[in-house]
Structures are given as C-alpha cells and as structure tokens.
C-alpha cells in the first residue's frame with residue numbers, strides 16, 4: 001500500500017544531480033560510498049530519521065534515474081521520489097525539485113533544501129531548522145562560526161610591487177608573475193580588498209528551511225540566474241536575500257560538512273570509523 005504524504009507538512013528537496021568534478025570519483029558523486037553506503041542514501045536516511053520530514057524529492061542526473069531510485073528504495077520507497085535535476089546549475093536543480101515537491105504536496109508548510117553532499121548531517125539539525133520555520137521565520141539556515149580569517153579579493157591577477165619583492169611582472173604577459181628572488185611563493189597573486197570582521201561571519205550548511213511561499217517567490221524572482229552556474233545563487237537563502245527577504249541562522253553541526261574533495265571523503269570515512277568504534281560493543285579479549 002502506498003501512503004500519500006499529508007496535505008500540509010514538510011517536504012524536502014535533496015539535491016544530488018551534480019557531477020562531483022572536484023571529488024573526481026569517475027561517476028555521480030551522490031553514488032560514491034562512504035562507510036559502505038552512498039552519500040545519497042545516507043543523506044536521505046538522515047532526513048527521514050529526523051522524524052519531521054513527510055516526503056523527499058531527490059534531484060538526480062537525467063541519465064541515472066533508475067540507479068538513483070534503487071539507491072533510495074532502501075531508505076523508504078513511499079517517502080522518497082527521484083526526479084531529473086539540471087546539469088546547468090544547482091539553482092536549476094532545486095527549482096525542478098521544488099516544482100515536483102509542490103506537485104506532490106501542494107499545501108506544504110515547510111520546504112527544506114538539502115545537499116546529498118552533506119551526507120553525515122545529524123537529524124537534529126533538520127529538526128532545529130524545521131522548528132525555526134514553524135516558529136515564524138520564513139528562511140532559516142544552519143551555520144557555524146568560521147575558524148579562518150576570511151579575505152575579500154578583487155577579481156584578476158596582480159603584478160608584484162617594484163623593489164625588493166621576489167615577484168615581478170612578466171613583460172608583455174599581463175597578469176603573469178615571475179620569480180625575482182630566492183623563494184617564489186607561486187605563479188599567481190590576487191589583491192586583497194578587505195577583511196570582514198570574523199566574529200560576524202558564518203559558514204552556512206544545509207538543510208536550509210523555508211516557508212513554501214517564500215522559497216517559490218525567491219526562485220521565481222531569481223529565475224534568470226539559473227542558466228549559468230557562475231550567475232546562479234550558491235545557496236537558496238541567497239535568492240531570498242536578493243529579493244530583500246529576511247534570513248536567519250540557527251546552529252549547524254560540524255558533521256554537516258560538505259563532501260567536495262577527496263580530503264572531505266577521507267574525513268567522512270574517519271568520522272564514521274570513529275562512531276563505529278564508540279558504538280560497537282567490545283569483543284571478548286578487548287579491554
């Protein structure tokens with residue numbers, strides 16, 4: 001028997017249509033396994049385990065719908081559906097997922113947008129975001145304080161200052177630098193134009209939560225940007241801000257990090273090994 005999701009409630013768009021170029025796994029990143037399970041399966045299971053999500057729509061690469069369906073069937077076949085995302089931009093994939101989600105649950109109160117790439121996000125983060133939307137915030141983002149000092153740079157490369165510096169401009173090659181001293185720091189440099197006050201910065205994660213009307217309106221207003229990843233919003237809250245809407249942050253979680261590079265994947269494996277060793281009962285002979 002297939003249970004229909006409730007008319008109102010919480011629907012999640014789980015973005016998984018990216019190619020994973022920076023991970024370089026030779027196939028869709030969402031199907032890469034960590035601790036024996038795919039990123040997609042872990043992310044979908046995390047949403048379902050929160051106990052506050054009624055339905056999940058996964059955006060998949062159009063050529064991979066069947067493989068992605070098999071993967072999420074293991075989570076909860078009725079609760080998760082798979083639709084084609086867009087190869088063009090994450091923003092376009094979210095918009096396609098949002099349309100499918102609201103077809104399925106036209107009266108949804110809360111829409112979440114989550115990255116399959118944040119596969120280890122604990123369910124408590126999802127509960128926190130949904131509670132904040134239900135408390136009346138139209139756009140809610142989980143976030144952490146940043147550990148690094150962040151610089152803003154101007155686009156383009158710069159030549160070194162004349163004088164004793166060890167880099168200098170290469171004649172007739174604008175933007176190229178060459179070593180003029182003992183220790184060249186590298187072949188390029190960018191000009192710093194500012195240092196935002198670190199205490200006011202937050203690194204934002206997913207799931208991001210919205211009242212349905214706020215997210216639909218933000219995607220409509222920003223629709224022209226989705227045709228090019230370079231113009232597109234890098235997160236959905238950014239579309240709300242661009243419209244003048246109010247976005248709030250709530251506490252994120254260090255395990256909600258985005259698996260982008262091979263180093264992130266190694267970190268995820270280590271986190272799961274550590275969890276496993278804490279929860280596994282000691283075998284006979286172990287102290």
Ligand SMILES: Nc1ccn([C@@H]2O[C@H](COP(=O)(O)OP(=O)(O)OP(=O)(O)O)[C@@H](O)[C@H]2O)c(=O)n1
Pocket residue numbers: 015016017018019020021022023029030059085086087088089090091093094115116117118258259260
């Ligand atoms: N056109 C796109 C691009 C990205 N995503 C999804 O958005 C999330 C965040 O994107 P990212 O981590 O950058 O994944 P990729 O785009 O796959 O990575 P890369 O940029 O290295 O190719 C991922 O879950 C990804 O599958 C998507 O659904 N559609």
Ligand SMILES: C[C@](O)(CO)[C@H](O)COP(=O)(O)O
Pocket residue numbers: 090115203204205206234235236258
């Ligand atoms: C949405 C996001 O995860 C928030 O930090 C992030 O902006 C996605 O960026 P990506 O380059 O598409 O991975």
